[in-house]
Amino acid sequence: MSTVEKVGAGAGTYVDQRLGSNRFLKRSLSKVFPDHWSFMLGEIALYSFIVILLTGTYLTLFYKPSMVEVIYQGSYVPLKGIAMSEAYASSLDISFDVRGGLLLRQMHHWAALIFVAAVSVHLLRIFFTGAFRKPREFNWIIGVVLLTLALGAGFSGYSLPDDLLSGTGLQIARGIVQAIPIIGTWGAFLLFGGQFPGDDFISRIYSVHILLIPGLILALVTVHLMMVWVQKHTQFPGPGRTNNNVVGYPLMPVYMAKAGGFFFIVFGIIALLGGLVSINPIWIFGPYTPDQVSAGSQPDWYIGWLDGMLRTMPNWETAVGGITISWNVFIPAVVLPGLIFTAMALYPFLEAWVTGDKREHHLLDRPRNAPVRTAIGVMSLTFYMLLWIGGANDIIATTFDLSINAITWFLRVALFVLPPLAFVFTKRVCLGLQRKDRDKLLHGYESGRILRLPHGEFVEVHEPLDVKERAIIESRLMTDHAPLPMPASVDAAGVANKHYRVKRLQAKLSRVWYADQIPAPTMAEIEEGQHHAAHGALSEAPLHAHADALENVPFHGGVLHTPGEEKTNQEQLNDRGGHL
Amino acid sequence: MTDVNTHEHSDHPVTSGRLPVADVPHKPRRTDVDPKAARRAERQVAGMFTLSVLFVILFVVAYVAIPKDANVYIPVLGLVGAMNLALGVTMGAAVFLIGAGAIQWAKKLMPDVEVVQERHELASEPADTAEAVDQYERGKEESGFAGYKIIRRSLLGALALFPIPLIVLLRDLWVQPTDTPNPQAELETTIWRKGSRIVVDGSYAPVKASDLPVGGLISAVPENMMEVQEEEHTLNARGKAAILVVRMQPDEIRSQQGENWDYQGILAYSKICTHVGCPISLYEQRTHHLLCPCHQSTFDLADSGNVIFGPAARRMPQLPIGVDEEGYLVALADFAEPVGPSFWERG
Ligand code: HEM
Ligand code: FES
Numbered sequence: 001m002s003t004v005e006k007v008g009a010g011a012g013t014y015v016d017q018r019l020g021s022n023r024f025l026k027r028s029l030s031k032v033f034p035d036h037w038s039f040m041l042g043e044i045a046l047y048s049f050i051v052i053l054l055t056g057t058y059l060t061l062f063y064k065p066s067m068v069e070v071i072y073q074g075s076y077v078p079l080k081g082i083a084m085s086e087a088y089a090s091s092l093d094i095s096f097d098v099r100g101g102l103l104l105r106q107m108h109h110w111a112a113l114i115f116v117a118a119v120s121v122h123l124l125r126i127f128f129t130g131a132f133r134k135p136r137e138f139n140w141i142i143g144v145v146l147l148t149l150a151l152g153a154g155f156s157g158y159s160l161p162d163d164l165l166s167g168t169g170l171q172i173a174r175g176i177v178q179a180i181p182i183i184g185t186w187g188a189f190l191l192f193g194g195q196f197p198g199d200d201f202i203s204r205i206y207s208v209h210i211l212l213i214p215g216l217i218l219a220l221v222t223v224h225l226m227m228v229w230v231q232k233h234t235q236f237p238g239p240g241r242t243n244n245n246v247v248g249y250p251l252m253p254v255y256m257a258k259a260g261g262f263f264f265i266v267f268g269i270i271a272l273l274g275g276l277v278s279i280n281p282i283w284i285f286g287p288y289t290p291d292q293v294s295a296g297s298q299p300d301w302y303i304g305w306l307d308g309m310l311r312t313m314p315n316w317e318t319a320v321g322g323i324t325i326s327w328n329v330f331i332p333a334v335v336l337p338g339l340i341f342t343a344m345a346l347y348p349f350l351e352a353w354v355t356g357d358k359r360e361h362h363l364l365d366r367p368r369n370a371p372v373r374t375a376i377g378v379m380s381l382t383f384y385m386l387l388w389i390g391g392a393n394d395i396i397a398t399t400f401d402l403s404i405n406a407i408t409w410f411l412r413v414a415l416f417v418l419p420p421l422a423f424v425f426t427k428r429v430c431l432g433l434q435r436k437d438r439d440k441l442l443h444g445y446e447s448g449r450i451l452r453l454p455h456g457e458f459v460e461v462h463e464p465l466d467v468k469e470r471a472i473i474e475s476r477l478m479t480d481h482a483p484l485p486m487p488a489s490v491d492a493a494g495v496a497n498k499h500y501r502v503k504r505l506q507a508k509l510s511r512v513w514y515a516d517q518i519p520a521p522t523m524a525e526i527e528e529g530q531h532h533a534a535h536g537a538l539s540e541a542p543l544h545a546h547a548d549a550l551e552n553v554p555f556h557g558g559v560l561h562t563p564g565e566e567k568t569n570q571e572q573l574n575d576r577g578g579h580l
Numbered sequence: 581m582t583d584v585n586t587h588e589h590s591d592h593p594v595t596s597g598r599l600p601v602a603d604v605p606h607k608p609r610r611t612d613v614d615p616k617a618a619r620r621a622e623r624q625v626a627g628m629f630t631l632s633v634l635f636v637i638l639f640v641v642a643y644v645a646i647p648k649d650a651n652v653y654i655p656v657l658g659l660v661g662a663m664n665l666a667l668g669v670t671m672g673a674a675v676f677l678i679g680a681g682a683i684q685w686a687k688k689l690m691p692d693v694e695v696v697q698e699r700h701e702l703a704s705e706p707a708d709t710a711e712a713v714d715q716y717e718r719g720k721e722e723s724g725f726a727g728y729k730i731i732r733r734s735l736l737g738a739l740a741l742f743p744i745p746l747i748v749l750l751r752d753l754w755v756q757p758t759d760t761p762n763p764q765a766e767l768e769t770t771i772w773r774k775g776s777r778i779v780v781d782g783s784y785a786p787v788k789a790s791d792l793p794v795g796g797l798i799s800a801v802p803e804n805m806m807e808v809q810e811e812e813h814t815l816n817a818r819g820k821a822a823i824l825v826v827r828m829q830p831d832e833i834r835s836q837q838g839e840n841w842d843y844q845g846i847l848a849y850s851k852i853c854t855h856v857g858c859p860i861s862l863y864e865q866r867t868h869h870l871l872c873p874c875h876q877s878t879f880d881l882a883d884s885g886n887v888i889f890g891p892a893a894r895r896m897p898q899l900p901i902g903v904d905e906e907g908y909l910v911a912l913a914d915f916a917e918p919v920g921p922s923f924w925e926r927g
Pocket of ligand 1: 052053055056057059060063090091094105108109112113115150153154156157158159160161209210213214217279280
């Protein structure tokens with residue numbers, strides 16, 4: 001033992017005697033984490049958040065959240081002698097007079113963009129692989145809240161420098177608050193301490209930006225990670241991977257080195273971006289004044305879809321009996337985002353209700369095996385992308401020399417037409433992939449080698465799948481689930497079923513959910529198919545070295561597949577009278 | 581260290597308390613079988629960590645040595661601040677290399693055998709649940725929560741109401757001026773008055789009708805803008821009073837919001853978009869269209885400022901104007917309707 005290790009062990013004992021921490025370490029150091037590139041998305045979010053906290057703390061040392069008017073005397077010549085808020089002047093000082101200040105500002109901004117992007121893509125990964133299913137619904141909800149907070153953090157930060165661009169964003173935000181029925185006007189006056197722009201808002205949004213939102217994010221991220229820890233990470237299907245185990249690398253040393261190393265990589269890349277790529281050059285825009293605007297002003301990327309909604313909404317407003325309701329602002333900026341985030345938060349529960357699937361899921365779905373979910377996801381993404389195009393309609397119009405009116409009208413129609421088309425298309429693609437999987441299981445894969453048979457016919461040689469691919473495709477057998485049975489309107493005793501309508505709706509939706517699924521072959525069929533392919537390929541090599549690994553294809557949760565029983569899930573379900 | 585990591589575990593999956601994955605054949609890496617390759621990986625990792633130290637030193641040197649205002653020309657990037665570039669690159673490289681070294685170490689020299697751990701059911705054992713329920717019932721019993729109905733109800737009442745002070749305290753987020761009955765009163769007026777001269781924003785010079793050619797456009801404010809701003813220490817007045825003044829041929833004006841609110845073809849409109857309040861200044865003189873840069877609402881200034889496209893629902897308010905005895909443009913009154921975005925009480 002080296003001296004360092006001795007000191008470490010001493011400290012460990014000291015702490016253990018007070019907290020019993022070694023019991024925790026014993027279990028934790030060997031904890032297994034599955035490996036997959038897409039599991040790094042959440043890590044990127046976490047690490048960029050840490051960079052945000054670090055750089056943000058430095059910025060607070062130099063930034064002055066005040067709207068008091070000062071005359072700029074710093075070293076950026078074009079703005080010298082100009083009246084501006086202290087907030088803007090201090091942001092300029094950070095950029096030009098604090099050594100490394102610009103680096104911190106740019107790192108903070110880059111980290112923020114990466115943070116929101118990583119959170120968003122992470123969410124997509126969770127969605128498309130079904131990682132939100134039981135038992136991880138809470139973490140999904142926390143994730144949706146985190147995404148909302150991330151948008152709030154970004155927007156509030158964008159407002160702090162008090163340059164022309166950020167002030168325009170605030171003006172729009174104020175207009176949106178004012179459009180909320182009944183409480184809007186008062187809400188706007190309370191938030192801004194009076195009229196726009198007033199002299200309170202920067203200091204108020206400052207405490208929201210550096211205390212309230214980061215505090216909430218930090219607390220939620222902690223809970224989020226604790227839940228991942230307790231529930232253990234999900235894994236993609238593969239050889240030896242079942243719903244009841246975790247296959248991967250132990251925390252100590254491999255995962256620790258990889259994850260720890262990855263933190264430094266993310267940090268390093270953000271620092272390089274901060275040094276090399278300019279972001280939000282606030283000195284170009286000049287100080288904020290409510291009667292000027294820079295043309296072509298664009299928000300950060302993650303606000304684009306909201307802006308797109310504002311732009312494509314028809315101009316409806318109702319003025320009756322002394323009140324005005326601005327549907328044109330209230331619906332796209334408040335109602336729809338509210339509905340979208342609520343629907344997102346509730347999605348796991350809706351899906352579980354429709355599928356009637358109450359099993360725990362630790363093995364991830366391949367998107368093709370849940371065609372309706374995947375189609376819903378692509379449909380939503382299409383909607384989002386269209387709104388995003390809407391948010392950039394002026395740029396698109398000038399770049400491609402199109403009329404803004406034409407783009408807007410196109411979007412008004414496309415928003416209703418293209419997402420359903422995307423749904424249908426995606427579902428088809430998924431089913432096609434399922435069919436391909438089935439063929440591979442039944443006949444092996446097409447090797448591309450052409451064989452000429454003695455009687456002159458040409459055939460393509462099929463080869464058995466390798467262990468890994470076969471395990472991945474076969475994973476579907478473990479997760480398939482039958483649609484819910486139709487309820488009876490009266491039970492055996494002739495008593496009317498009170499929940500009949502609801503149950504019937506549920507069963508119908510469940511049928512829609514599972515409709516068109518390409519049935520997976522049974523274990524016996526697969527075995528035969530692969531065996532056949534092996535012969536066809538003129539190779540006698542046994543497929544599975546471990547015969548027992550095959551016998552024990554574990555089934556979890558719903559208990560459909562029992563070793564040795566060569567029946568499809570549906571058959572077994574029927575045997576059991578439709579009860580799981 | 582190298583030996584322990586490369587040879588002890590490489591071919592036998594690790595088993596202590598965990599199971600190896602039976603099905604996957606493990607292919608040894610070069611570093612597992614070739615001590616030279618392992619030695620090379622060891623040197624790479626150590627090299628990266630050492631380089632990181634070097635970059636930290638370079639960072640400090642750059643911080644001290646480079647003047648704040650020095651610029652350098654870098655192909656692709658253009659002319660950039662030398663300090664920012666040097667600090668970013670050295671710090672980025674220093675940190676990145678630590679990460680790259682650690683990952684190289686993990687990939688090349690640490691065991692790459694996947695191991696298995698069993699999951700355990702998350703739900704508690706029925707016995708544990710039963711015990712928890714018992715404890716709860718006992719607590720309920722002992723506290724008398726179920727029995728003392730009045731205590732229970734009054735407690736719930738108290739808990740429901742105690743946050744009220746916290747909400748009440750938010751009322752003075754807006755310290756309401758004594759002469760302002762409600763928020764809408766502040767939104768409904770601007771500092772334009774009968775006789776206020778129209779001055780050019782920026783130079784604050786008054787405008788003679790003859791100064792403005794047909795097709796011309798100026799951004800303007802009332803003459804007392806600066807005084808009000810200095811007195812109030814805010815930009816609030818400016819946010820409502822900013823106007824655009826345009827001139828067209830009198831016969832091009834198809835309609836306006838009041839009779840003779842123009843002066844010889846000169847029209848004044850609020851500059852604040854009725855959608856959500858962006859200031860507008862994109863004016864196409866041929867069509868008399870005013871385009872908002874934020875969400876592209878388009879207004880026709882020759883036709884009462886009506887909306888012809890986009891998400892804005894209301895026309896741009898018009899300011900009635902005339903000239904004073906010296907021939908300068910003046911407002912004839914304040915706006916007849918509130919400027920800027922809609923609000924509930926607007927009517
Ligand atoms: C939680 C996620 C956060 C996000 C997404 C975020 C995002 C942003 C953005 C986009 C800006 C504008 C930066 C610019 O270009 O100048 C900003 C500014 C700022 N942020 Fe954050 N931020 C976060 C957390 C924090 C934290 C935790 C702190 C402090 C402890 C902080 C302190 C600041 C300060 C002082 C500024 C103003 C800097 C300036 O104007 O020069 N931020 N933030
Ligand atoms: S603010 Fe003018 S169109 Fe939205």
